[in-house]
Amino acid sequence: MKQMLSREPFALLAFSLVILTMPIWLAPLGANYPDLLQKFTIYAIFAMGFNILFGLTGYLSFGHAAFLGIGSYAAVWSFKLFTMNVLPALFFGVAFSGLFALLIGFISLRRSGIYFSILTLAFAQMCYNLAYSVLTPITNGETGLQLTLQDPRIIDRALAEPGKGLPSTELFGLSMSGYSGFYFCAVVLIVCFFISRRIFYSPFGLTLRGIKSNQSRMNYTGFNTRPYTLTAFVISGMFAGLAGSLLAVTDPLAGAERMQWTASGEVVLMTILGGVGTLIGPMLGAWIIKYFENIFSAFNPETLQSFFSFLPEGLRTVAVDVSSLFVGEGWHLTLGVLFMLIVIFLPGGVMEGWRRITRRFGGGSGTKPASSPNAAVQPAE
C-alpha cells in the first residue's frame, strides 16, 4: 500500500479521490456545506504554499497573509475591470502576489532567523496599514473592496448586455457559488498538490532542505543559496495569492483584515498543527482549524446546556461556565491553547502523532522510508 502511494500517479489519484469525495465523507461530521468546503480547500492551498517556505527552508515568515490579501484585491479588481470569469482573476491574483513576493523576498531574505521574521512582519504590517489608510482608492479602506453595478467590466460588456443586479463569478457560464465553486477550488487544490509534491521530491526541494538543515555548509559546498530561498519565497507567495484570489472567487469581496498579522499567525498555526515539512500535514492542519472554528464558534450556552444535560445540576453549571470560555466568541482561546499544546508536546504536529501511533501498533512496518521529509523544526540560521 505504502509503496504504491509513493508512486506519483497513484498518489495523485488517491489524493484527488479524497478531495473530490469530501462532500460525501464530511457529511457525517456535519461539515458538508459548500461555504466550509470551499474554505477547506482554499486554506489548504494557503498552508501548503506556506509550508514550501517554512517547511522546506525553515524561514519563518510572519507576514504571509499580505500575499493572501494582495491576491484577493487583484482578483476583485479583475472582476471589476475586465470580466467575471475566474481564470483572469486567478492569473492576476497569482501574478501580483508573485511580484510582491519577489520584491519583499528580495529584501527580507538578506537576513535570516528572527530578523527575517521581523522583516516580513514589517512588510505585511506596512501593506495592511497602507491598505487601511492611503490606498483607500484602491482598497476601499475599512469597507472592503466590493463589486458595484457601475463597474466597467470591459470584456463582459463587449460580449453581452449586462443583466440587472450584481453579476456573480463564473467559469465560462458555470456559476462559482455553492458546490460548483467547491469543485473548482478542489481542482485547483489538486493541481497545487501536484506542484508541491513535485517540488518536494525535486533536486530543488532537496536543496531547500539542505538549506534548512545547514545553510553555511551549503554555502561552503559552493551553492549560492539566495536564489533558491528567493524562488521558494516567491512560489509560496504565489500559492498564498492563489488562495486569496480563490477567496475572492467564492465571495467577491476583499478586506484589509485579511492581511493583518493575526492572519499570518493563523497559517503558521495550521502548518505547525498539521506537521511542518510534510506534504499533506499543513492541509490537515488547515482542515482541523477551519472545522473546529466552524463547530466551536457556533456553540452557545443553550447547546452547552443540552450537551452537559447528563450531569447533575451543580456540576452542569460549572461545566457550562468553564466550557463557555472556549466556544462561541471564545473560540480564539481554544485556538491559543491548542497552539501551545501542539508546540509543547507534539512539535511535529498531527503527522508526527500519526507516525508515533503507526510505529507503536504497526511494529517495524510503520517506520517511514528514508525519503520521507524530516518533520523536526529547525530555525534558519
Add this chain to the structure above:
Amino acid sequence: MDAIFLQFLNGLDKGGAYALIALGLTLVFGTLGVVNFAHGALFMLGAFCAVTFNKFLSYELVVLDETKKTAWGTAVEIRTPYIEAWFGDFGTQILNYSVPISILVAIPVMLLIGVSMERGLIKHFYKRPHADQILVTFGLAIVIQEVIKHYFGANPIPQSAPDIVSGSANIGAWLGLSDNIVYPWWRLVYFGFSALIIGAVFAFLQFTTYGMVVRAGMRDSETVGMLGINIERRFTVVFGIAAVVAGLAGVMYTPILPPDFHMGMDFLVLSFVVVVVGGMGSLSGAVLAGFLLGILQSFASMNEITSIFPGIDQIIIYLVAVVILLTMPRGLMGREGVMEE
C-alpha cells in the same frame, strides 16, 4: 519651530512605552535567550491591573434617601463608593489617585505572573529553537488576551489620571519659547516615570552585586554556573523584573490610551521592531531605539509631512526598521554573535 518641538514632546511618551517594553524583551532575550512574544500581553495585564484596582475601589454603597423623591414618587438612591463612605475625603483622594496607587498592586501581581510564567512554561523552551519559542509564546499571548476579553469585554475601558495632572503644562513659557507649546501633564509624568524605571533597571544591573552576576550570566551563563552560582534562579528573577517593567508601563499608560484586550499585541509588534532596530541583546540599544522610533513616528504624523508623503505616519516605523536592518545588520547597538548561528 514650535511645531517641531511639540512633536518631539509628543514622541516622548510613546517612545517611553516602547522603550520600557523593549527593555523587558531585551532583558529576557539577553538572559534566557528566549524570544518572548507574550511580552505585549504582560504590558496589557499591567494595564488591566489598574483597571481592576479602580473597579475594586469604585464598588458603590447604595442607600435610599427618603427625604428626596424622584418624579415617580420613589426615594432617590445615592451611590457612593465604599471607600468614600468609609474614609471620607481620604477615600476620595485614593479614588482620584487610583492609577498611580495601582502601581503598588501591579508590582507583586506582575512579579508573580512573570515568575510563574517562566517556571511554568518558558523554562521548558530554553533549548528549543527560536521558532518554537516564538510559537509557544504567541499561543500564550492569544490565551491571555482571550481570557481578558472574556472577563473585561471587548471595549476599551477609559481610566482617568489624578485631577492635579489632568490639565496641560505650558512648557513653552517655561523654556522661554512661545506660549503655544502646551503638553498634557500626564504625558510628562509618563515620560519622567519611564526614565525613572529605565534608570532603576540600569542601576540595578550596573551597581548591585546581583546585577553584576546577571550581567556575567548574560555573557556566559555556563561559566557563572560553574562558579557555584544558581544562575537559573537569577534569570527567573530577571524575567519577573521584565514582567514588572512591562506591567508598570501598562499601568501608567492607561490614562493615555484606554486599555482593551488587544493593546498588548499592538504594542508588541512595534516593540519587536524596536528591539531589532536597537540590536538584539543590547539594553541601551533598546531604550535608544524606543525613544527614537517614538519621536520619528510623531514627526511623521505632522501635517506638513503627511501632505508630501501620504500615509508615511502609518508605516514609518516599519520603514525605518527595514532600512536599519539592511544597512546595519546588527541594529543600532547590537553585539557581535547574538542571534547569529
